[in-house]
Amino acid sequence: MDWGRLQFFLGEIRRNFTRNLIMQLTAIGTVTVTIVLLGAFLFTRQALTRIGDDVLHKIEISVFLKDGASADATKALQAKISADPRVAGVVFISKAEGLRQMRDRLQGQIDTSLLTQNPLPDAFRVKVVRPQDVRAVAETIRALPDVASVEYAHDIVERLLTLSDVFGKIGLGVVVLLLFTAAIIISNTIRLTVFARRREIAIMRLVGASGTYIRLPFVVEGLIDGLLGAAIALGILELGRTQLMPKLAVALPFVRLSSTNLEQLWLATILLATGALIGVVASWISVGRYLRA
Amino acid sequence: MIALRDVTLVYPNGTRALDGIELEIKKGSFVFLVGHSGTGKSSLLRLLYREQVPTHGEVTVDGVRVDRLRRSRVAQLRRSVGVVFQDFKLLYDKTVWENVAFALQVTGAPTRDVMRQVPRVLDLVGLSHKSRMFPSELSGGEQQRTAIARALVNNPKILLCDEPTGNLDPANTNDVMELLHRINLKGTTVVIATHNALVVDRMRRRVIRLENGRIVADEERGYYHATSGTADADVALARSRNGLGTATVLPG
Numbered sequence: 301m302d303w304g305r306l307q308f309f310l311g312e313i314r315r316n317f318t319r320n321l322i323m324q325l326t327a328i329g330t331v332t333v334t335i336v337l338l339g340a341f342l343f344t345r346q347a348l349t350r351i352g353d354d355v356l357h358k359i360e361i362s363v364f365l366k367d368g369a370s371a372d373a374t375k376a377l378q379a380k381i382s383a384d385p386r387v388a389g390v391v392f393i394s395k396a397e398g399l400r401q402m403r404d405r406l407q408g409q410i411d412t413s414l415l416t417q418n419p420l421p422d423a424f425r426v427k428v429v430r431p432q433d434v435r436a437v438a439e440t441i442r443a444l445p446d447v448a449s450v451e452y453a454h455d456i457v458e459r460l461l462t463l464s465d466v467f468g469k470i471g472l473g474v475v476v477l478l479l480f481t482a483a484i485i486i487s488n489t490i491r492l493t494v495f496a497r498r499r500e501i502a503i504m505r506l507v508g509a510s511g512t513y514i515r516l517p518f519v520v521e522g523l524i525d526g527l528l529g530a531a532i533a534l535g536i537l538e539l540g541r542t543q544l545m546p547k548l549a550v551a552l553p554f555v556r557l558s559s560t561n562l563e564q565l566w567l568a569t570i571l572l573a574t575g576a577l578i579g580v581v582a583s584w585i586s587v588g589r590y591l592r593a
Numbered sequence: 594m595i596a597l598r599d600v601t602l603v604y605p606n607g608t609r610a611l612d613g614i615e616l617e618i619k620k621g622s623f624v625f626l627v628g629h630s631g632t633g634k635s636s637l638l639r640l641l642y643r644e645q646v647p648t649h650g651e652v653t654v655d656g657v658r659v660d661r662l663r664r665s666r667v668a669q670l671r672r673s674v675g676v677v678f679q680d681f682k683l684l685y686d687k688t689v690w691e692n693v694a695f696a697l698q699v700t701g702a703p704t705r706d707v708m709r710q711v712p713r714v715l716d717l718v719g720l721s722h723k724s725r726m727f728p729s730e731l732s733g734g735e736q737q738r739t740a741i742a743r744a745l746v747n748n749p750k751i752l753l754c755d756e757p758t759g760n761l762d763p764a765n766t767n768d769v770m771e772l773l774h775r776i777n778l779k780g781t782t783v784v785i786a787t788h789n790a791l792v793v794d795r796m797r798r799r800v801i802r803l804e805n806g807r808i809v810a811d812e813e814r815g816y817y818h819a820t821s822g823t824a825d826a827d828v829a830l831a832r833s834r835n836g837l838g839t840a841t842v843l844p845g
Binding site: 302303304305308499500502503504505506507508509510511513514 | 744
């Protein structure tokens with residue numbers, strides 16, 4: 301494409317864009333709101349997942365052994381549990397070690413020196429690879445010989461899993477709805493521009509412009525709407541992150557809130573791409589309708 | 594150059610716009626299409642540049658079966674067929690030059706071609722000195738000449754004109770007809786749908802008369818009022834259109 305053609309083409313796009321400035325701003329604003337909400341949703345989900353992971357990964361299964369289990373049987377049992385692919389690690393805690401740990405934990409609350417004998421059984425602490433498997437692994441271990449009882453924080457595990465699942469589904473529904481709304485508003489904006497330019501389009505068709513050539517300026521217009529909206533949204537989100545996060549961090553000191561740079565870059569890319577995509581798809585469809593008519 | 598074989602066009606509302614049209618137009622000819630409103634003149638032209646597809650029959654333009662043309666090939670056809678309308682269809686926010694150049698630019702023509710072709714057609718229609726003016730600053734005749742320049746800038750083999758002088762006064766009408774005649778002399782096939790009896794009678798070219806979607810007369814060196822098969826109503830109508838009478842009630 302030579303300079304003159306490029307100049308003509310850019311002129312056509314500028315003409316489109318400035319013709320309906322108010323509508324353009326509406327479209328950009330809608331994309332901004334949508335992308336801000338999408339970003340907030342993705343960010344919250346990221347944080348929730350991270351918090352959940354932190355909590356869930358601390359969950360262990362405590363396996364208490366029968367009193368009379370021999371050293372060989374204990375070893376065999378440990379090997380058997382370790383062999384399960386769902387298990388990340390098994391630590392043996394002897395009666396004596398267990399008592400020491402309990403003393404440390406309960407220091408000053410009860411006087412353990414009063415104990416005349418060690419009431420604790422030998423035990424394993426089992427870590428699983430995926431938190432979802434905790435229940436299944438626990439049940440498997442419960443059925444093994446020499447196992448007296450199995451304990452794990454099943455309530456926390458299950459509630460956390462349900463919570464993040466429900467949040468994910470509702471959030472996704474809301475976001476899809478918003479994206480749809482934004483696409484419709486962009487599509488309407490483009491249709492106004494198409495309508496304003498119907499004479500040009502009729503003449504373009506008359507003198508033999510190809511469909512792609514007629515479409516291109518409108519699709520670029522949609523792309524600009526989408527990208528601008530997304531860029532503004534990213535600015536707002538970044539502002540929110542830098543202003544809000546320190547306060548949240550004070551309120552929730554035990555939670556790891558900040559995301560890594562890579563996660564932020566990934567999020568920004570997704571948001572910009574989403575903005576661009578709704579812009580292009582919406583405009584493509586609205587011009588297409590006119591071209592067929 | 595143009596051939597219609599047993600062409601019938603029925604609109605979705607049931608109107609039979611064209612009915613069993615058989616027509617052949619040779620390369621380089623100059624043809625008038627006459628008949629009063631609603632007899633299918635415009636419909637016939639629309640078939641030729643593929644704005645309309647016949648319900649039945651074959652339409653061939655420059656060796657291409659236009660009725661079977663794929664949507665993606667329509668753009669190509671339109672570049673070899675120029676079209677001019679009664680209402681000019683100019684873009685009023687563009688200058689004369691830009692209006693003409695637009696037709697080349699939107700086909701993706703390189704700037705070199707634009708710079709060569711636009712002056713050529715503006716010179717042909719005699720508007721080189723007004724290329725920087727906007728259509729609103731021009732007379733009707735000049736606007737129509739701009740539209741003709743635009744139709745010619747792609748070097749079409751065929752020029753279709755739908756009531757080209759319908760909005761023009763007699764002086765401008767003469768200018769435009771004289772221009773179309775010159776264009777024809779350069780080898781372009783020209784087809785004109787018109788109501789204007791004076792224009793047709795002065796030119797004495799082939800005249801094809803449509804009535805109710807059928808060809809009722811086809812004469813070389815014909816007159817607006819065909820020497821055969823003319824109804825009285827046409828005479829009255831033609832007179833009223835030419836300002837020779839004010840008859841609004843036509844004899845049945």
